[in-house]
Amino acid sequence: MGKTRTSIRDVARESGVSLTTVSLVLNKNDARISDATRQRVLEAMEKLAYTPSRLARGLPNRRANTLAVLVPQLQHAFADVYFGELISGIYEAAVDRGYRIILEVARREYIRRKEYMTLLEDCSVDGILFLGATEEHRWLSEFDGTDKPLLIVNNHFSQWNLHSVVCDYPAAGRLAADYLADLGHTHIGHICGPRGMVRTSEELTDAFIERLGERGIRLSERQIVDGQFLVETGKIACDELLARNPKLTAIFAANDKMALGAYQSLRGVSKAPGADVSVLGCDDIPTAALADPPLSTIRMNFVEVGAASCRRLLDVIEGKESPEKMNQRIPVTLVERGSCHSVEGARR
Amino acid sequence: MGKTRTSIRDVARESGVSLTTVSLVLNKNDARISDATRQRVLEAMEKLAYTPSRLARGLPNRRANTLAVLVPQLQHAFADVYFGELISGIYEAAVDRGYRIILEVARREYIRRKEYMTLLEDCSVDGILFLGATEEHRWLSEFDGTDKPLLIVNNHFSQWNLHSVVCDYPAAGRLAADYLADLGHTHIGHICGPRGMVRTSEELTDAFIERLGERGIRLSERQIVDGQFLVETGKIACDELLARNPKLTAIFAANDKMALGAYQSLRGVSKAPGADVSVLGCDDIPTAALADPPLSTIRMNFVEVGAASCRRLLDVIEGKESPEKMNQRIPVTLVERGSCHSVEGARR
DNA sequence: TAATTCTGGTAAAGCATTTTACCCCGCCGC
DNA sequence: GCGGCGGGGTAAAATGCTTTACCAGAATTA
Missing domain, CATH: 1.10.260.40 (lambda repressor-like DNA-binding domains)
Known part of the structure; x- marks a missing residue:
């Protein structure tokens, strides 16, 4: 039988x-x-x-109807909400168009053996979505000027011509600046991302500073410290910020994790986050809403970023796309919760 | 060219x-x-x-060297840390043995069309790992008594003979009971999982109650309320618990999300979580450590659960396994943070 | 009425492997 | 000197589908 x-x-x-x-x-x-x-x-x-049979179908025209989601080697990358949300969006868009997705981690050995190329060459997948790209990933240059179906999700590179889809980080920076300025803050600190690593994060910071300048608020170098996007580094950065500028009334962190680190730092010097010092995050990870006080933040719809990325890659693969690798920007919004107050209304 | x-x-x-x-x-x-x-x-x-070519290789011998990770349809399932950690573990074990993994969501239509069977039949995958199984998933009965390579991750069914790997929930329940009893609590509340839905969660609750009984503490029905494993439902459950038993000094929630919901509930009635009422969670999701106060909890190593699940499924597939579908239990540990205190030492 | 164009459909040549016979040849034992 | 055998290969069928001709017959045109 x-x-x-x-x-x-x-x-x-x-x-x-x-x-x-x-x-x-x-x-x-x-x-x-x-x-x-x-x-x-x-x-x-x-x-x-x-x-x-999917297998048999793919053979004749060398198409697998499958996409690869490639992430850098981090401690349990798939357990990270950021990647998780991107993947959820990617998954949905892929299924809509009849594609499957496989997961891949770009370990050192993986890069050395150029497995990402093999993936495309042995017809395992029709395209690759790379998440978590930073300036460290030099091997991406192999795709520069190529028509190989690779797309960078939520970052981009000025030196190479690659497909990408990103959140509107400049808009986020302006949103943050306007919000804090509107609340009357003038002594503002900023925890930015790691320097020279992630283009989008730098756009955020640049736009934030510029818009603040337009509003008559100058941010000196002393008011900016960088972190590695982690809670711990956010805490350390905030410690430094507070040490340098004791009179700060507001802090804008380049992501929510670092903003939550700032909470810890503030508590460490007996200041109440939100009440004594306003804290604004960026990303809107689930934990943000659970924090005490609930973290106000710039919402980046990563699920949508993932979905848009996937749709674009499929367009490229299926030839529905003009050859220019134009970049797309996903809109962002401000989410007001309890962690920012106007200067006058602040406690004390 | x-x-x-x-x-x-x-x-x-x-x-x-x-x-x-x-x-x-x-x-x-x-x-x-x-x-x-x-x-x-x-x-x-x-x-x-x-x-x-992977494609061509698979055709003749009907093997894909690929495993499917199947999750139920939930809002953005892949963005959930719980699934994320399991997937990370699965991924690592799969790669170690030369397998890839694809992602699948069991939507209603997916079930109706028995796509999970198709998956196996069209040789797309060699086996399936099902995450997030509940008693609602009746279709699993199709695999009962079958030698088809399906494995239930972190749950099990007494009515069907299926492969599975789970955390040691009974041990977790005992750990929680002993911990709270050792701290001197006698007025204890429990937020359990949804009734009749998840076997493992019931084991947790049963063991908790039983061990508490052995320690001379009886939990009446009034001291137990169920939630849906979400922050909101945890809050609601805790509201109910407090209304029924104003004198509670400790609460044990069946997962961390509900424990964090309990935090919100307690604050709502001006009680300080940790100080006024001890709160103990279960799972140890990343947010637990970030909460204020940091949440004490039972650590379930989901990454390891995922890895062990994957290894077992591969054993089954590769015939390295005795035919009996024995269940495996992954050990759990208590993580003390700031949310539980002894009764005497409690504030007030 | 013959030539042309559709319409609806088919035969057969791939696609890149695996796998099951089967084959040739030299050597061994008797 | 011959049957048997084993080492080292190979031819060819099978896997399940796509796609490119190509082909009847009906409808339309000249």
Whole structure:
């Protein structure tokens, strides 16, 4: 029993047509087929509970109908909400268009052996979405000027011509600046991302400083400290910030994790986050809403970034795309919660 | 250029042997081949930078060297840390054994069409890991008594004979009971998981109650309220718990999210979590450590659960496993942070 | 009525492997 | 000197589908 799976051949026999016809129906390459025939074929499929083999389908035209999600080697990358949200969005967009996704981690050995190329060459996947790209990932240059289907998710590179989709970080920076300025803050600190590593993060910081300048508030170098996007480094950065500028009334962190680190730092010197010093984050990770006080932040819809990235990559793959690798920007919004207050209204 | 990828045929021509020979060498099915020939073939491969096509390889022997990670349809499942950690563990174990993983969401339509079966039948994957299984997932019965390679991750079913790997929930329940009892608590509340839905969660609750009983502390039904494992439902459950038993000095929640909901509930009635009422969680999600006060909890190593699950499934697939579907239990540990205090030492 | 164009469909050649016979040849034992 | 055997290979079928011709017959045109 179950000797061999039911194949297109069985469907053909059952419905009394040729293999070709079945295949055409299957591929919705229907135009040439009459309604009656199509119907018969579909019924036969239903009756035999036929499901085409992905493997066999891919062979002739060298398409796997699969995308790879590639992440850098970090401690349990898939457990990170940031990647998780991106992946959720990617998954949904992929399924919508009939694609599957596989997960890959770019370990050192993986890079050395150029496995990402093998992936494309052995027809395992039709395209690659790279998450968490930083300036460290020099191997991306191999894709510069290539028409290979690789897309950088939520970062970009000025030195190379690669496809990418990013959040509107400059807008986020301006949003943050306006918000804090509107609240009357003038002594503002900023915890930025690691220097020279992530373009988007630098755009955020640049736009923040510039807009603040336009509003008549100058941020000196002393009011900016960098962190590695982690809670611990956010805490350390905030410690430094407070030591340098005891009169700060507001802090803007380049991501929520560092903002939560700032909470810890403030408590360490007996200041109440939100009440004594306003804290504004960026990203809107789930933990932000759970913090005490709930963290106000700039919401980046990472699920949407993932989905948009995936759609664009598929456009490239399916040739629905003009050859220029234009970059797309996903809009951001301000989420007011309890961690920012106007200067006058602040406690004490 | 690059008209057609270099195939096994090119290697055969280059090294002057037959397709078969190349294939045999490729598959380390070497016994019959002389060293000299093997060497020649390997050199040809190297020279031509040949990489076999995964697609084509899978066709004849119906093996994909791929595993599917299947999750129920939840809002952005992959963004959930719980699933994320499991997936990280799964990924690592899979890579170690030369397997890839694909992601799948079991939507309603997916179930109706039995796509999980298709997955196995069309040779897309060699096995399935199902995360987030509850009693609602009746379709799992199709795998009962089957030798199909499906494994339930971190839950199990008494009514069906399925492979599974779970955390040691009974041990967790005992750990929690002993800890709170040791701290001198006698008025204890418990927020359990949804009733009749998740076996492991019930084991946790049962063991908790039983051990508490052994320590002379009886938990009445009034001291137990269920939640849906979410922050909001944890808050609601805790509200109810406090309304019923104003004198509670400790609360044990079946997961960290609900414990954090309890924090919110307590604050709502002006009680300080940790100080006025001890709160103990379960899981040890990253947010637990960030909460204020940091949440004491039972650590379940989900990354390890994922890895162990994957290894077991691969054993089954590769026939390294005795036919009995024995269940495996991953040990748990208590993580003391700031949210539990002894009764005497409590504030007020 | 003959020539042309559709319409609906089919045969067959791939696609890149694995795997199952089967084959040739030299050597051994008798 | 011959049957048997084993080492080292190979030819060819099979895997399940796509796609490119190509082909009847009907409808339309000239």
